[in-house]
Amino acid sequence: MKRSESNTATDGGSIAREPAQSPFETVSEIEITRSERYRALVNEYVITPAHILWDDWRARVGFLITLSFLLIGTVGVLLVEETYAGHGDTLVAPFQTMAHPLGTDGLGRDILSQLVHATPAMLEMMAAGAIFSTVMAVFWGVTAGYKGGSVDQTMMAVTDVLMTIPGLPLVVVLAAVIDPSSAWMIGVVLVVNAWAGFARALRSEVMKLRQESYVEASRTMGISLPAIVTKDILPNVMPLVVVNFVTTARNVIMMSVGLYFLGLLPNTGFNWGVMMNAAYGQGGVYLSSLFHWFYAPMVVIVTLSLGLLLLGQGLDRIFNPRIRARHMNTDDEPTSEPQH
Amino acid sequence: MEYFVKRTGMAVATFVAVITLSFGLVRLMPGGPMDYIRQMNEGAGQSPDEVARQVELYAAMNPDEPLWQQYLSYLGNVLRGDLGRSTWYHEPVAEILGNAMPWTIFVSIISMILIYLIGISIGAFMAYVEGTRFDVSWSGASILLTSIPFYVVGLVLVSVLGYNLDLFPTGGHYGSGIDEGFNLAFIASVIHHGALPILSLVLAGFGAVALQMRGNAIQVLGEDYLRVARLRALSQRRIALRYVARNAILPMYTSMMISIGSLFGSSIILEQIFQYPGVGYFMFRAISARDYPLMMGTFLFITAGVIVGVYLADLTYGYIDPRAESGDSEAF
Numbered sequence: 001m002k003r004s005e006s007n008t009a010t011d012g013g014s015i016a017r018e019p020a021q022s023p024f025e026t027v028s029e030i031e032i033t034r035s036e037r038y039r040a041l042v043n044e045y046v047i048t049p050a051h052i053l054w055d056d057w058r059a060r061v062g063f064l065i066t067l068s069f070l071l072i073g074t075v076g077v078l079l080v081e082e083t084y085a086g087h088g089d090t091l092v093a094p095f096q097t098m099a100h101p102l103g104t105d106g107l108g109r110d111i112l113s114q115l116v117h118a119t120p121a122m123l124e125m126m127a128a129g130a131i132f133s134t135v136m137a138v139f140w141g142v143t144a145g146y147k148g149g150s151v152d153q154t155m156m157a158v159t160d161v162l163m164t165i166p167g168l169p170l171v172v173v174l175a176a177v178i179d180p181s182s183a184w185m186i187g188v189v190l191v192v193n194a195w196a197g198f199a200r201a202l203r204s205e206v207m208k209l210r211q212e213s214y215v216e217a218s219r220t221m222g223i224s225l226p227a228i229v230t231k232d233i234l235p236n237v238m239p240l241v242v243v244n245f246v247t248t249a250r251n252v253i254m255m256s257v258g259l260y261f262l263g264l265l266p267n268t269g270f271n272w273g274v275m276m277n278a279a280y281g282q283g284g285v286y287l288s289s290l291f292h293w294f295y296a297p298m299v300v301i302v303t304l305s306l307g308l309l310l311l312g313q314g315l316d317r318i319f320n321p322r323i324r325a326r327h328m329n330t331d332d333e334p335t336s337e338p339q340h
Numbered sequence: 341m342e343y344f345v346k347r348t349g350m351a352v353a354t355f356v357a358v359i360t361l362s363f364g365l366v367r368l369m370p371g372g373p374m375d376y377i378r379q380m381n382e383g384a385g386q387s388p389d390e391v392a393r394q395v396e397l398y399a400a401m402n403p404d405e406p407l408w409q410q411y412l413s414y415l416g417n418v419l420r421g422d423l424g425r426s427t428w429y430h431e432p433v434a435e436i437l438g439n440a441m442p443w444t445i446f447v448s449i450i451s452m453i454l455i456y457l458i459g460i461s462i463g464a465f466m467a468y469v470e471g472t473r474f475d476v477s478w479s480g481a482s483i484l485l486t487s488i489p490f491y492v493v494g495l496v497l498v499s500v501l502g503y504n505l506d507l508f509p510t511g512g513h514y515g516s517g518i519d520e521g522f523n524l525a526f527i528a529s530v531i532h533h534g535a536l537p538i539l540s541l542v543l544a545g546f547g548a549v550a551l552q553m554r555g556n557a558i559q560v561l562g563e564d565y566l567r568v569a570r571l572r573a574l575s576q577r578r579i580a581l582r583y584v585a586r587n588a589i590l591p592m593y594t595s596m597m598i599s600i601g602s603l604f605g606s607s608i609i610l611e612q613i614f615q616y617p618g619v620g621y622f623m624f625r626a627i628s629a630r631d632y633p634l635m636m637g638t639f640l641f642i643t644a645g646v647i648v649g650v651y652l653a654d655l656t657y658g659y660i661d662p663r664a665e666s667g668d669s670e671a672f
Contacts, residue, residue: 157353160354161353
């Protein structure tokens with residue numbers, strides 16, 4: 001469509017010369033091709049976050065640690081042979097032979113192999129817990145915050161009750177009575193009430209957003225509730241959600257390993273907590289010949305926990321608009337504007 | 341006043357909800373606690389009447405009554421403090437836990453006070469000297485310490501200081517042969533025995549508080565009212581305590597209340613590591629021995645403790661933050 005200065009109305013809008021041109025058919029002056037739009041999306045969602053992550057050494061370390069655990073859990077399992085009782089001599093000290101770089105345990109099982117083969121179940125547990133708690137919290141918080149009134153009051157009463165119940169005893173009791181068998185189930189049980197706190201935080205955020213003029217505009221225009229929630233509300237709380245996802249994953253790991261260490265969760269395959277439990281049972285706290293067996297899983301847990309903590313802080317920075325603006329590619333400004 | 345009533349109602353409702361949950365878990369799980377206790381007694385070759393009586397004694401509910409009646413009598417029993425009888429220790433659950441509770445409260449409360457005292461002091465100082473070597477090194481240390489689970493700290497401490505260097509005891513509340521009472525030897529022994537559990541909670545916990553305090557304080561330091569305060573030439577001390585500290589600590593009050601619950605809960609793992617016979621220790625024993633009355637009793641006990649703690653903290657909040665006095669629960 002061609003335009004000139006002469007067909008611009010006083011309020012800046014354009015007057016259609018051709019009678020067939022209705023205002024509803026007016027399209028944007030700047031045309032964005034599909035490839036340009038994709039480039040903008042990639043720039044916004046991939047390149048800019050990557051820049052920010054890479055710029056901060058803490059976030060970089062966190063990202064690399066988390067990524068390496070993901071790789072160990074997927075590729076590493078294929079590379080490292082699964083160990084079995086009597087695989088090597090019992091209690092081989094670490095850093096002595098190439099066959100068992102981290103030594104062996106009291107049954108001659110390779111420690112490195114145990115650590116690696118415990119990872120997939122841990123990742124599943126983390127994923128299950130984080131996904132369940134995020135979905136629950138988002139549903140609960142957004143509904144309560146958006147609906148308000150008696151719905152909000154009822155839903156918040158439920159979260160208040162859940163928040164007061166101490167998590168660890170509740171999880172222990174549930175695990176003892178329900179006896180969950182798969183890693184996914186355990187992950188869900190571990191966050192059974194942990195989502196309530198985040199639901200409350202989300203609710204207050206949504207209550208603030210609800211008052212924004214653009215949400216009001218959408219409401220006045222009669223846009224459906226699901227559309228408002230997904231297009232206007234959710235993108236704005238996404239930063240909180242992503243950071244919470246990582247934090248929850250970290251809590252799930254710390255809790256599950258602690259409970260496995262006590263033997264309070266059903267024993268399924270290799271596990272860092274179970275390793276600690278076995279070493280502890282044979283005197284790992286005081287026998288220095290068992291230290292490599294007892295401390296190796298602890299080092300792994302602390303590393304993963306540190307990685308997730310740093311990643312969470314880094315993600316927090318990614319979503320901080322002030323930091324974000326500095327890293328945005330400013331050459332193609334019109335196309336890099338946020339899409340939501 | 342309205343706030344007080346509302347808050348009390350909330351605390352009672354929470355406790356009833358927890359009792360209901362406990363009832364549901366004990367009574368309704370197929371093959372769960374109730375069936376287990378019944379089987380245990382039936383195996384002893386008793387008459388059905390005798391079995392029912394025994395089950396009622398242990399589980400604090402009578403399996404032959406209709407469900408709603410069982411629920412009501414269970415509710416009444418729990419509120420009166422009758423939690424049934426331990427199938428392992430053969431003592432009333434309330435008695436076992438009543439003796440264990442003070443120790444857990446001692447460790448949790450002292451840890452919480454130390455965590456917040458140390459965390460807030462270091463965090464505030466980091467904010468004041470933001471960007472200096474002190475700030476950077478302590479931020480790093482805080483992150484590192486926060487990422488270590490408390491049980492790992494506990495295990496390392498008990499392994500190194502307890503077993504290998506023999507500096508601290510590795511179990512019990514106080515040394516054997518010391519009379520319980522208000523004397524120096526007893527108090528010293530209690531502190532000696534409680535030091536490692538407390539230390540592991542504090543070491544693993546204060547970093548998060550320090551980082552949060554640092555963030556809050558930096559934000560407050562940039563506020564306009566602080567500029568005004570400086571222009572009014574108020575003393576540094578007054579600004580630091582009345583303006584910065586107060587406004588930076590207030591938002592942490594809620595997380596402090598919730599930390600009571602998590603510290604109480606962490607006793608399950610902690611007291612096992614240090615062989616410290618508190619509530620968590622008995623919960624672990626109960627689960628290992630499938631002692632369901634004791635297990636559910638511990639759960640109810642810990643929850644009740646947390647509810648009371650949060651309730652008291654909530655009520656006192658009005659004194660600390662006058663804005664909360666208006667009872668505006670819709671506040672963001």
